[in-house]
Amino acid sequence: MTSVLNIVKVGIADLNIVKAPDLIRTTGLGSCVGVVIYDKARRIAGMAHVMLPDSALGKQGLMNKAKYGDTAVKELTEILVANGARLAALQAKLAGGAQMFQFSGSSDVLRIGPRNVESVLLALKKLNIPVTGQDVGGNNGRTIEFSPETCILSIRTINKGNSEL
Amino acid sequence: MLSINEISDLKLDILKEIGNIGAGHAATSLSALLNRKIDMRVPGARIVSFEEMMNLAGGAETVVASIFLRIEGDAPGSMFFILSIAQAERFVQQLLGDKSFTLAEPPYDELGVSAFKELGNILSGSYLTALSEFTKLSLYPSVPGVGIDMAGAIISYGLLEISQTSDFAIVIDTILKEEDTENNPAGDVKGHFFLLPDPESFEIIFQSLGVTSND
Numbered sequence: 001m002t003s004v005l006n007i008v009k010v011g012i013a014d015l016n017i018v019k020a021p022d023l024i025r026t027t028g029l030g031s032c033v034g035v036v037i038y039d040k041a042r043r044i045a046g047m048a049h050v051m052l053p054d055s056a057l058g059k060q061g062l063m064n065k066a067k068y069g070d071t072a073v074k075e076l077t078e079i080l081v082a083n084g085a086r087l088a089a090l091q092a093k094l095a096g097g098a099q100m101f102q103f104s105g106s107s108d109v110l111r112i113g114p115r116n117v118e119s120v121l122l123a124l125k126k127l128n129i130p131v132t133g134q135d136v137g138g139n140n141g142r143t144i145e146f147s148p149e150t151c152i153l154s155i156r157t158i159n160k161g162n163s164e165l
Numbered sequence: 166m167l168s169i170n171e172i173s174d175l176k177l178d179i180l181k182e183i184g185n186i187g188a189g190h191a192a193t194s195l196s197a198l199l200n201r202k203i204d205m206r207v208p209g210a211r212i213v214s215f216e217e218m219m220n221l222a223g224g225a226e227t228v229v230a231s232i233f234l235r236i237e238g239d240a241p242g243s244m245f246f247i248l249s250i251a252q253a254e255r256f257v258q259q260l261l262g263d264k265s266f267t268l269a270e271p272p273y274d275e276l277g278v279s280a281f282k283e284l285g286n287i288l289s290g291s292y293l294t295a296l297s298e299f300t301k302l303s304l305y306p307s308v309p310g311v312g313i314d315m316a317g318a319i320i321s322y323g324l325l326e327i328s329q330t331s332d333f334a335i336v337i338d339t340i341l342k343e344e345d346t347e348n349n350p351a352g353d354v355k356g357h358f359f360l361l362p363d364p365e366s367f368e369i370i371f372q373s374l375g376v377t378s379n380d
Contacts, residue, residue, distance in 0.1 A: 011215070012215045012219070012317065012321060012324075013215060013328065013332065014216075027224075027226040027317055028219065028225030028318045029318060030314070030318030030319060051215075051328050052325070052329065058329060058330075067328065100233075100312050100319055101233050102310060112325055141314040141318025142315075143225075143226055143315065158228050158313075158315060159271045159313075159314070
């Protein structure tokens with residue numbers, strides 16, 4: 001019997017979870033950060049595509065938790081735990097947070113990439129989730145894919161080749 | 166502040182007209198610059214999710230050549246001029262009269278990239294000048310940034326302002342087409358102008374044109 005590998009797609013300002021052998025993927029990360037949280041032994045992982053660092057930036061009533069670094073990490077962790085992952089066993093990998101355009105004298109919003117990374121790292125730290133790999137910063141876009149089976153995060157770029165974490 | 170969900174068809178039509186005027190001027194500039202005919206497809210003003218916004222440019226992972234600039238002044242916003250890699254190469258080759266220019270892999274030829282940036286500068290400048298005259302608002306472009314990368318990585322930059330208030334953007338999209346030629350038999354596009362006003366700019370634009378918030 002051949003099994004078909006499904007790839008769960010995560011959109012921008014979106015999050016989802018996956019169980020082995022399926023894969024989870026998000027495309028075109030620029031200043032956004034893709035964060036993967038996983039329980040290796042339980043073979044379950046979740047991914048969020050974070051756009052903005054802090055939910056305090058949000059000016060809307062009904063909030064999309066996946067959009068902000070602080071709320072996305074928390075929400076993803078809760079969903080993972082509700083689906084059988086163990087909080088104490090969780091680990092994380094992240095990629096993205098690039099600075100796609102260089103402007104001089106620019107507003108704070110243009111430094112959003114590094115701020116997204118900081119917020120995700122802080123949120124992970126608050127939950128005591130160790131970071132086992134990261135590929136952040138630079139000025140190139142990234143597409144990432146994670147396998148809860150191997151716990152490898154594959155990173156594809158246009159100009160800087162491909163790598164694995 | 167205007168809520169995106171409450172925007173009327175009349176207002177979308179006004180935004181569409183803005184795209185028409187702006188991109189019309191830009192297309193004329195491009196025509197003059199390249200000495201060939203450039204067609205413009207009737208523009209659209211649409212309310213799109215962020216994901217749909219990426220799809221307008223061919224999908225988040227599609228590689229594009231882009232110029233990004235911030236609009237400063239009375240009605241701030243973001244503007245993109247987005248081309249397929251092949252189209253950007255063709256424009257630069259025509260501008261420089263050098264068929265060897267390629268964007269296949271970095272490092273890119275500095276002169277070519279600078280020509281591309283200048284192209285974006287001229288086009289966005291004429292877009293904004295037209296818009297500024299039409300609305301009597303003072304609008305001026307920041308120094309443009311060039312990005313050759315995945316569309317998702319590039320366009321998400323222009324969504325940062327609006328993403329703080331909404332999960333949807335209002336985009337004024339105009340498609341540029343080069344006329345059919347030997348090298349370009351299908352008359353393929355493609356250039357996109359995306360104008361993404363910041364959330365607080367919509368009311369300012371509408372007011373400048375005498376449209377009240379009840380229309």
